[in-house]
Amino acid sequence: MSKDQHSAVVDAQSRLSFSVCAELKEAILSAGGGEVFAVGCLDAGGKVNTIEVVARGSSDAVPALASYFEKGSVLIHNHPSGKLQPSEADVTIAAEAGSFGVGSYIVDNDAGFLYIVAEPARRRSLKMLDEESLAKALDKGGKLARTMPDFEPRPSQVAMAADVASVFNHGGILAAEAGTGVGKSFAYLLPAIGWAQGNEERVVISTATINLQDQLFSKDIPLVSSIFRKKPKTVLVKGRANYLCRRRLQEAIDEEGLMLDEQSPLKRIAAWDKAGGTGDRAALPFRVDDQTWGRVCSEAEACLSLRCPHREKCHVIVVRKNAADAQIIVVNHHLLFADIYSRRRSAGIEQTSILPSYNVLVLDEAHAIEDSATSLFTESLSRFSLLKKLSQLWRRKGRGFFGSMASLAASPSLSSERIRAFETRIQEVQGSMASLEASAMGSMGEAASMRLKEKTAIIATSLCEPAGRLQRSILALTKDIADILETLPESKAQEPAAYETRMVARNLNESADLLARFKDFDLNPDTVFWIEKSKSLQKEPFVYFNATPLEVAPLLEKSVFEKLRSVVCTSATLTVGGSFDFWMRRVGIAKQREDLEARIYTSPFPFAGNAVLAVDPQAPHPQRQKTAYKEYIPGAVLRLLLASRGRALVLFTSYEMLGASFEKARPALEAEGISCLRQGMDERSRLLAMFRNDISSVLFATDSFWEGVDAPGETLSMVVLTKLPFKVPDEPVLQARAEAVEKAGGNAFMEISVPEAIIKFKQGFGRLIRHSQDRGVAVVLDQRLATSRYGSLFVESLPRCKLVPGGLSVLEDEIRRFLDD
Template sequence: MNDYLSPAAQVDLRCAILEAGGNEVFCLGRTDAAQLVTEVEILARGNRDAVPAILHSCRPGDVVIHNHPGGNLEPSDPDLEIAGRLGEVAVGFYIVDNAVETLYRVVEPFPPPAVAALNPADIVALIGPGGDVSTALSSYEDRPEQLRMACAVAEAFNRHQIALVEAGTGTGKSLAYLVPAILWAVHNRERVVVSTNTINLQEQLVGKDLPFLQRATGLDFRFELVKGRSNYLCRRRLGSATAEPGLFDGDQQLELEQLRGWAEKSADGSREDLPSLPAESLWEEVCCEADQCARAQCRFFASCFLQRARRRAAHSDLLVVNHALLMTDLALRRQTGNLTSGAILPPFSRLVLDEAHHLEDVATRFFSTQVTRFAFARILNRLRHPRKPYRGLLPRLHNLIGNQLDQNQDQLFRAYHERIEALLSAGQRLLERSIDDLEATGLQCASIVGEEPSRGDGLRRRLLPELTEATSWGEVEGRLRALVRAINSYAEQLQDLIKELRRLPEELNDKARSLTTDLRACAMRLQSLADQLLAFVGRHPGDCCWLEAVIGRVGRGEGLITRLCTAPLQVAPVLRESLFERMQTVVLTSATLTVAGSFDYLEERVGLCGVESTRRTRLQLSSPFDYARQALLAVPGDIPEPGRDGFTEAVRDLVEQVLRLTAGGSFVLFTSYSLLRRVHDELAPILRVAGRQVLYQGQASRHRLLNQFSQAPGSVLFATDSFWEGVDVPGRALEQVIIVRLPFKVPTEPILQARAEAIAAAGGDPFRSYTVPQAVIRFRQGFGRLIRQRSDRGVVLILDVRVVKKNYGKIFLRSLPEVPSLVLPQRELLEKIREFWAAPDE
């Protein structure tokens, strides 16, 4: 059997037959290069009239698999008729028994067809001058850079390469990679995945670009936005929550009822489809979770919102995902060794990574861990509600068994009663112990380094010799290892209870199945917490480990919050092994991949240096915008350096003066929220008197702030973090970007410190090869907020004089487009900016 169906495909096929009640099913099997079926999908159940639909879903090289419930695999006349029709379109046909232990090959699978290489002429015919896109788009502009990029992407598909493409703002990079990706998927019947970092770009691709290309080109392709599990409502968990009256209070109970009504009508079942978002704590109780999914065993499997989405994804030519979901998929494949069949995503080997400059950070976050008191509380409070002891998984199980067992089974009930009561008591002790142990760890570490935990940033220390060689560190480590043993012991007791539930009568066992699934998930999550604690105390040389202790909100009061954290020093090896060496084609693109014209930094950080050079191609495309006419870069040469006396006051005064020079909108971009608030608080009253709308990051959601900013002429937005990139505000709504400081990351971040030390230990210069390149890419993103279309004009004002006084400042400036630059004393600079605005737009 293993010669024809992979183990994973066998399991999926058994589940499909089981779901159909052991009746006849027709399944589609996708094959790999060796004609091994690696992926199975149900096409029809017990209905030979569905053959036309089956034929429509197949592609050459596929295999249709049909079961014979009676066990006799001899093909019937209708089977042979189906086999003949499938053979005409190069599709194989297998018959199996219900146990998927025996297989009859009616028609052998056909070798996959030869690769249909992409022709640049086809791309030009779609997006070039006079092409389909130009005909359908009234605002079409001839963009030679877009065509160059599209052809480079096509070449990467044809030659199975890894392409790095930096496409300056205005290139039209989305269409430049979507068109060849679609053509490849259509001509070769091979799925392509497009991964982005931001929701904004996903919405643009799925809501605008892809539907437009369907209309404009007439190409017959299907696409799907694939979201993470937690975005979907779980019907089983919704039913469980509804079956426990009093679990939620007041408004949340009303929201739960509204969710029930919405679930009956929704076709999508995702959180984004809701008319209004419920409380996060409620959604966590009813959303899909991998470890709480019974899959084909679930009675809601056929109507499951998540499974419907996965089936749509399996039928799609192009999938749009985010980087975090991509990391989840790759990690699962790496962990299980499952490289060819479906994991989170259906199988794929062609990938486009947009916003690829985020890849290292996303991978770092994904492979990082953090243990806090709240992690324990989230799990253990599910077993019994902290304020309503009669609520929770264990009390519900106790009540179910007590109400459903016959009176003559009193001894069996007593056995379960004692076991559940013991688990309830032990769970409470474990929660209290975890809180006490983590608090003691935070206090003891603070004592070792001679600091007191405080509010705000609090205490943050890496596990360095000053900490781990202290006399009392052994006590800290011993306490945490003992906590690990207690966690594992409790998780094993939960697993033992789950095994014991098999002794229940069959009907009662079925009723308890949903609770069993949730209990098993709690046990697995506790074991994961234990593993994370071991990773912290184990201090693997490839990890950065640190502790944070801060006074913060706990319940309705305050308390010490201790966080035990780990992060990988390098993600390059895992990205190289799991991504670049496994994929046939990878396209990495962004407006900011290079530093001073070089791709070296990106290639080093994400593991491309270890990939053979013949597979790698690089293309840097400048922006089509005329920065010499459209923009001005201004630096006050006499402003104090950041951190020096008078810097904050100079920033405040210059921002006020330069804002008076234009009636258009302005972004004032900070790297520190405390400086942002100080400057905002001092200038906001003055600016409002002058008739300006003044906004600051934190007063509303990002989306709402952008809407408010764009709709009121002359608005001023004081912002940090997410507003440096991914924001598109064309026209007079944004005419000025003020960069207060060069965007160096906080040097006290433990993972940044550890990586810098690792680079230095290897003989490198961490500041030049790591710190500066990070800041340059962020700086380029901030600069790129200004000019978004050919008719835009504007000023970028840099209030950090280090960009011209420090040697490394040249790297920042060389990384920008060719833009007129001025470095003058403040008074002269303001006059030049006034002249820029007074000059007519040519």
């Protein structure tokens, strides 16, 4: 269109950067020339320099975009007709956006011309934090010291707070390793709250563990907030599966019919919700098993969004609105990366997570972000996940039919023959899935997992061909769905059931796409394709078909470190031998960045006098003498625990060794009045509470207990690390990443395996000293710490403390002497 058709029409590049115009044009092209909605952020000159595509195909999605709106941003969409004059709906949308201070632009499909429907509110210039004043609040005589009588000023905490304030002020990345006792949460919360309040900007704080998430929300943030005149609005956000979906609950109740009594879990959940329940599973006053909750929880794949009859009272929407109004948002890494993943896919508003837009991020427990991102960015397909999609469409129960297609089957346009053919098509998909799973089970033999590495004749026959057949069955089904939807009258095609059917079809097409890549896995070198065995809640074996990015560093670099204005990454364990190089390389932070600061804040605790690191160099080698090592550990653990009189956490790398040691130690320890606890006996938080409350008790645990256990005082006087925590070398993703390092001329063991084990080892050692008055012994029953060429790297990565090498008799004497001193 010509520029002078309307006075509000301008050259697009007068309001949008060249790269934004190109990105819009590409997004519109990818949508087949249909409507695309994006939210843009303005640079200092008022030009849109970044956008995020948030919805496609329908203006119906726009009212759900509030969680994306940031004051001063712009809602941009195209008119495929090329006529840029706003419609009545456009004006309504612009008014809705304007209530948030958000502008509204309309562009043509080439992103060449732009209609200004409403100008965005111009944001005021950023209000810089007073770095010196903030640091003083944590110092002797500061505001926090006056508020908290037992507050102990720590120079390392003061320094970290000043550095966090600086990166908030000037932008960039701060990598902050804060040793035990630094008080890193206060060091970042003080500037985070100051920044959020002074600049009306959200700050997102993400943790790896629920324990820290709850501690921040319930304890630390209220304490730090007490020194501010105005309390910040803080929201704890969980993944949507933690919240009840009213529509799914009603469907589950309807499906069960008259068989349900009032005391059934479904009816009790409904009564709780009707009485004003929050919808949060954690707030339920009674326990609900995972299978039941899985039927009624909110899921992106089952969300009807604006077409849901319960939308106005949707628990997820309530949380989303609360988050949109919050200044401090506390999340976990899984939710953070789920949000990033949905935004990267631009899957549409119904597929998005709960988080609103943000520019300032604090990643606590940042040592875990590679694993969290790897898990989240892994695409999976299993028999159960596929059956779940199919049951959303069509399922029999007794004499009845349920699912979205069952709701549409009453349409006169669908003959009984058409419905029977559709049901047959579903059965074909189920049969193809069963065939693929059986072939996979046969290919794996006794192995728990297997990576598709080379396309041998056996792999091609047993996996690739069945995957191709399943892909074709799914595509035939989704074509049938499209054909059926085409025949529906307009009124029926707009019903929620039709919308849900389209959504399931889209999800099935994504499964077909995954199968296509599985079939041609050798053509996708940047993805690790692997299969693993698992068991259902009913102990029924099945197989996962997984596709994992070979590296997540490029994804994190683009989606986090290049995109956000300020990012603080902190943990007690980011360095190996005093260097951040390994961790930064794995998560996508370029060392040469000018806006990068990497700092180590040393622990104020007196490790040199209060901690001993003991190692048995005479222990059998865990790899070369496996049988002897397995026989040695249970007896060695018992001797150490008798010497310490309990009061210990024993950490393992395998459940088998944990079980053998527990059974060996339990009778002898209980005869001495020492309680024995083991992982799996009870829920984690209750197990840790029992351990803390019983001073002489011993806790036997593995993997997840290497971190996040906080038991100050005499309760945890000894940590036994039975083995250096190397990952299993034949784990498919680790194996693929190691081969990539070797192919590039590196040493995978020294560049991946050793650094990963050191960071985990530091976490395990870190359970020992949790308070300045704590004393304790860390015992390592792995001779490699003392005898291998890399053992010194483990020792040098720990705080300086007394090192005692010796056989079990020497270690027993040292434990008694040190703990009884």
